[in-house]
Amino acid sequence: MLYREAGQFKASYAxxxxxxxxxxxxxxxxxxxxIAFIAVPMLASEYWLxxxxxxxxxxxxAALGLNILTGYAGQLSLGSAAFMAVGAFASYNxxxxxxxxxxxxxxxxxxxxxxxxxxxxxLPSLRIKGFYLAVATxxxxxxxxxxxTKVSWFSNDSSSGVITxxxxxxxxxxxxxxxxxxxxxxxxxxxxxxxxxxxxxSSVGRAWMAVRDMDVAAEVIGIRIMHTKLLAFAVSSFYCxxxxxxxxxxxxxxxxxxxxxxxxxxxxxxxxxxxGVGSISGAFLGSAFIVLLPIFLDVIVQDVFAGILPPSIASxxxxxxxxxxxxxxxxxxPHGLARLWxxxxxxxxxxxxxx
Amino acid sequence: xxxxxxxxxxxLLSGVMYSFVALGFVLIYKASGVFxxxxxxxxxxxxxxxxxxxxxxxxxxLALVLAFGAMVILGIATERIVLxxxxxxxxxxxxxxxxxxxxxxxxxxxxxxxxxxxxxxxGIQDEPIEWILQATDIGVSKFDLFAAGVAAVxxxxxxxxxxxxxxxxxxxxxxxxxxxxxxxxxxxQTIWRIVWAVAGFVALVxxxxxxxxxxxxxxxxxxALKALPVLILGGFTSxxxxxxxxxxxxxxxxxxxxxxxxxxxGGLDSWFPYVMALAFLLVRPEGLFGEKHIDxx
Numbered sequence: 001m002l003y004r005e006a007g008q009f010k011a012s013y014a015x016x017x018x019x020x021x022x023x024x025x026x027x028x029x030x031x032x033x034x035i036a037f038i039a040v041p042m043l044a045s046e047y048w049l050x051x052x053x054x055x056x057x058x059x060x061x062a063a064l065g066l067n068i069l070t071g072y073a074g075q076l077s078l079g080s081a082a083f084m085a086v087g088a089f090a091s092y093n094x095x096x097x098x099x100x101x102x103x104x105x106x107x108x109x110x111x112x113x114x115x116x117x118x119x120x121x122x123l124p125s126l127r128i129k130g131f132y133l134a135v136a137t138x139x140x141x142x143x144x145x146x147x148x149t150k151v152s153w154f155s156n157d158s159s160s161g162v163i164t165x166x167x168x169x170x171x172x173x174x175x176x177x178x179x180x181x182x183x184x185x186x187x188x189x190x191x192x193x194x195x196x197x198x199x200x201x202s203s204v205g206r207a208w209m210a211v212r213d214m215d216v217a218a219e220v221i222g223i224r225i226m227h228t229k230l231l232a233f234a235v236s237s238f239y240c241x242x243x244x245x246x247x248x249x250x251x252x253x254x255x256x257x258x259x260x261x262x263x264x265x266x267x268x269x270x271x272x273x274x275x276g277v278g279s280i281s282g283a284f285l286g287s288a289f290i291v292l293l294p295i296f297l298d299v300i301v302q303d304v305f306a307g308i309l310p311p312s313i314a315s316x317x318x319x320x321x322x323x324x325x326x327x328x329x330x331x332x333x334p335h336g337l338a339r340l341w342x343x344x345x346x347x348x349x350x351x352x353x354x355x
Numbered sequence: 356x357x358x359x360x361x362x363x364x365x366x367l368l369s370g371v372m373y374s375f376v377a378l379g380f381v382l383i384y385k386a387s388g389v390f391x392x393x394x395x396x397x398x399x400x401x402x403x404x405x406x407x408x409x410x411x412x413x414x415x416x417l418a419l420v421l422a423f424g425a426m427v428i429l430g431i432a433t434e435r436i437v438l439x440x441x442x443x444x445x446x447x448x449x450x451x452x453x454x455x456x457x458x459x460x461x462x463x464x465x466x467x468x469x470x471x472x473x474x475x476x477x478g479i480q481d482e483p484i485e486w487i488l489q490a491t492d493i494g495v496s497k498f499d500l501f502a503a504g505v506a507a508v509x510x511x512x513x514x515x516x517x518x519x520x521x522x523x524x525x526x527x528x529x530x531x532x533x534x535x536x537x538x539x540x541x542x543x544q545t546i547w548r549i550v551w552a553v554a555g556f557v558a559l560v561x562x563x564x565x566x567x568x569x570x571x572x573x574x575x576x577x578x579a580l581k582a583l584p585v586l587i588l589g590g591f592t593s594x595x596x597x598x599x600x601x602x603x604x605x606x607x608x609x610x611x612x613x614x615x616x617x618x619x620x621g622g623l624d625s626w627f628p629y630v631m632a633l634a635f636l637l638v639r640p641e642g643l644f645g646e647k648h649i650d651x652x
Contacts, residue, residue, distance in 0.1 A: 076447060124633055127640045131390045131450070131591065135583045136636060139629035146626050150619065262580075266454060273451045316466035323458030330452045331440040 003348040019197060036186055041179040049178040056291045057182075057189045058246045063271040063283035064196050065239025070269075071278035072200055073232035074212025075125050076133060079140035080240050080268045085260035086114040086144060087241025088248035089154050092163045096156060103170050107188070107245045114241025115234040117144070122233025126226055129215075141262055148257035155257075162256040165249040181250045188246065192239060197280045199235065208232055209278075240268075274329050276338025285337040297321055362613050363606055368499030370605015371506045372568070375561035376582035377589065377597035378509070379554040384591045385530040386550040388446065389438065392453040395579025396460040397555060401426055402562030402571045406475055407468035419559075426555025429460070434548045461576060472572035477501075477563065502564050509560060510598060513553075522549060530592070584632035590645025599643060604628045 003024050010016045020026045044053065066080045091110030095101050121140040125133055148154050148161055155161040168175040168184065175184050199205055207228045210218035219225050248255045267290055275286020301314045333340055347354075376398055383391040405422040413421065437452050517523040528536040529546045537543055565575055585604045589596025608624045616623045641647055 070447075076450075124637060128636050129640070130446070132587050132636060132640065132642070134390075134450075135587045136629070136633045138580075138583060139626060139633045142626035142629055146622055150622065269451070270454075273448075277447075313466050316462040316470070319462030320459050320466065323455045323460075323462060326455030327437055327452050327459070330444070330448050330455070331437075334441075334444050334448045 003345065003351075005349065019201075033190070036190075037183065041182055044182075046178050049182045052291060052295065054178075054182055054185050054251050056287055057185045058243050058251050059268065059271060059291060060284045060287040061189045061192055061246065062240050062243035062268050063275065063287050064193060064280065065236040065243065066268050067272045067275075067278065067280070067283045068196060068200070068208070068239065069232050069236035071272055071276075071282075072205060072212060073208040073229060073236075074215075075122070075229065075232060076130065077137045077236070078134050078262070078265050078269065079121065079137040079144075080236075081260040081262070081264035082141045082144035083114045083118055083237040083240035084244030084247060084264070085148055085257055086117045086237075087111055087244030088255055088260070089148055089163065089257075090114065090241065091245035092165060092248065093154065093156075095166050103168055103249075104188075107242055107249075110245040111238040111241035114244065115238040118233040118237025118240075119230050122230050122237075125229050125233065138262075141265055145257045145260060160256060161258075162254060163248070164254045165252075168249055175250075185246050185250045188242065192242065193280060193284075196239070200280065204228075204231065212278075270326060272336075274326065274336055276336030279336070279338035281341065282336050282338035285341070289337065293322065293325070294318070359610075362609050364495055365499070366606035366609030367602050368496065368503055368605070369609065370585075370601040370603065371499070371503045371598075372561070372564060372601075373581050373585045373605055374506060374598045374601030375502075375509075375557065375564060376579045377585040377601055378513075378594065379557040379561065380582060380586050381589075381591065381594055381597045382513075382550055382554045382557065386526055387438070387529075387547050388449075388533075389453065390446065390450045390591070391554070392450060393433075393456040393460055394554065394558060394582070395576045396457040396464075397426070397429070397558040398562045398565065398579050399571075399573070399575040400429065400460050400464040400562075401555065401559040402475070402566040402575060403464045403468045403473075405559065405563060406473045406566065406571050409475075410473075422559055423556055426559055427552040430551030430555045431548050434544065434551055438547060439544065457576075461573070465573070470573065472570050473566075474570050475563065475566040477567045498568065502568075505560065505564065506598065509557070510594065513594065522546075526550065581628060584628035587642055588632045588635055590642030592646050593642070593644035596642060596644035604631070607631055 003022075005022045005024075008021075008023055010021070015021075020029060040053065041049070062080060062084055065083070066077060069075050069077050087107075087110040089110075090113035091106045094106040094109045095103070117140075121137065124136050128136055152158070152161070155163045158164075168181070170184075173180075175181050200208070207218070207223045208231075210221070210223055211225060211228050211232075215225055218228075244260070252259070271286035271290045272283060273286070274289050275284065276282025297318045301318055329336075376394060379394045379397065380391055383389055383394070401422055404425045405418055408418040408421050409415070433456060437456055438449070441449055441452055515523075517527055525536070525541045525546055526549070528539075528541055529543060533543065536546075562571075562575065565578060569575070569578070581604070582601075585597060585600040587600075588603060589598070589600025608628050611627045612623050636642070
């Protein structure tokens with residue numbers, strides 16, 4: 001009853017092109033932002049902020065990046081963690097080696113460095129498609145982690161490549177408390193999400209989707225394949241790079257190249273699959289699901305099965321439930337949580353008179 | 356020269372071991388178009404199940420049969436629970452499902468048999484063969500040679516099975532064209548079950564050989580990842596490709612580690628196969644023996 005677009009007329013081109021054409025959506029997103037920016041920092045406990053919310057936002061950013069590449073441009077990648085590593089280590093080095101480097105500029109430069117590496121490893125996509133490409137991106141995954149571990153210059157000659165992120169200072173204000181860190185990450189990720197949303201509904205995004213659906217046909221209608229695919233790799237890696245920098249600076253503080261391993265890449269891939277391939281909100285939903293699920297399982301296993309099962313079986317049970325849930329989700333809703341949300345909205349528009 | 360030959364032969368023989376894992380991938384991809392990421396986990400599951408049964412005091416051959424039975428059950432259950440509901444979904448969904456399956460199978464194996472590292476003795480020593488060593492001064496491991504022999508037998512058996520049996524013909528028909536095979540009355544689901552069972556058998560053989568070499572532990576699943584560059588090098592759809600790809604990857608990996616590793620500080624073998632496969636794909640995007648992909652609008 002409340003969610004209805006009746007009576008909302010688009011009288012100008014600007015109104016026709018706005019991101020959220022339905023007023024209720026606009027109000028909803030405003031409320032969401034107000035909650036995220038004001039209510040959450042006031043109410044959430046330190047554990048929630050530090051352990052869960054920052055992690056959730058960082059992974060959302062990485063999932064956004066992978067979703068642009070895999071969901072919109074259709075290039076399957078298993079190397080997103082490596083691009084995060086590039087972003088983290090590049091930001092670290094820019095901060096370390098250039099005096100007075102502003103933090104946000106370092107993040108952006110880290111993202112750009114990841115974008116460059118992304119273009120380099122995206123070049124094979126011009127010849128290779130599908131699963132061949134997925135395996136080829138594994139080359140990026142293993143090579144980059146190896147390189148960051150072996151060449152000690154990247155980690156300023158620390159043992160086994162561990163870096164400790166510098167303090168986060170912007171205009172003299174030090175982001176040290178969990179609330180401050182959370183707000184910083186939230187601002188960066190919101191800005192990036194807005195950019196992504198606008199990108200995918202512009203001509204760039206349409207070109208990506210055309211290439212995804214059938215690249216030969218896209219080429220025939222005049223889309224420059226090379227340009228489009230490499231741009232997707234660059235933008236995706238940029239997002240992953242910034243996510244990596246945030247991961248190092250705001251979430252962990254201390255990272256090593258091995259932390260950006262294949263498991264992390266898979267985790268990000270799971271996020272976009274469960275959240276919804278080819279949707280911006282899906283990146284957030286999937287990230288929330290993947291971040292919360294292990295915590296949830298931990299609690300359940302500890303509370304319910306602690307007395308019954310030995311801990312080794314309990315941890316394996318967790319692995320099994322995780323794998324089983326992924327299969328379950330794929331079977332029940334292959335288009336992810338974002339699709340469920342969309343269906344709910346469609347239903348709401350007609351409710352309570354569906355005919 | 357002698358040293359080069361020794362490294363080369365060692366590499367070729369260890370490449371055979373990669374081929375074992377790649378073979379399982381190829382079988383499933385050919386018949387069902389599913390990129391089965393869980394093959395590595397199946398190798399681990401098979402090896403752990405076999406060792407676990409052996410530890411209960413069951414004789415070797417019976418344990419082999421029981422482990423094979425477990426793999427068949429796993430294959431059938433996968434077909435029924437995972438693949439059948441996902442028919443007609445895009446390949447990426449099936450691929451993701453097999454990653455989920457990987458987690459599940461790894462968890463299941465360790466929940467059933469525990470996570471400790473176990474040795475596995477097949478009764479063949481990993482030592483150089485005397486008379487070759489004396490005649491040519493090149494060390495060739497008995498065990499590696501045995502593995503190569505098993506691979507030869509396995510591939511021959513599979514080739515015969517595919518070529519001359521009724522089921523084999525049906526399998527090839529399904530691999531060729533799902534819908535055409537369906538339309539002439541080949542039961543697709545039965546075929547898939549058989550293929551997964553055969554892949555399970557290959558995984559068991561791979562698990563036994565890898566397990567005897569490196570011990571049965573969780574790291575088996577990582578070793579199985581090495582089968583991926585083998586796969587793209589050889590082509591997803593070719594059994595000979597899996598073998599040749601394995602030989603190429605195994606030998607170049609060892610040669611690179613020995614001759615280049617000292618310049619860059621070692622650890623080359625973690626990425627060298629992938630980069631090589633990648634470079635190779637730039638020249639032949641469908642792999643050595645893969646089917647050429649023709650795009651139509």
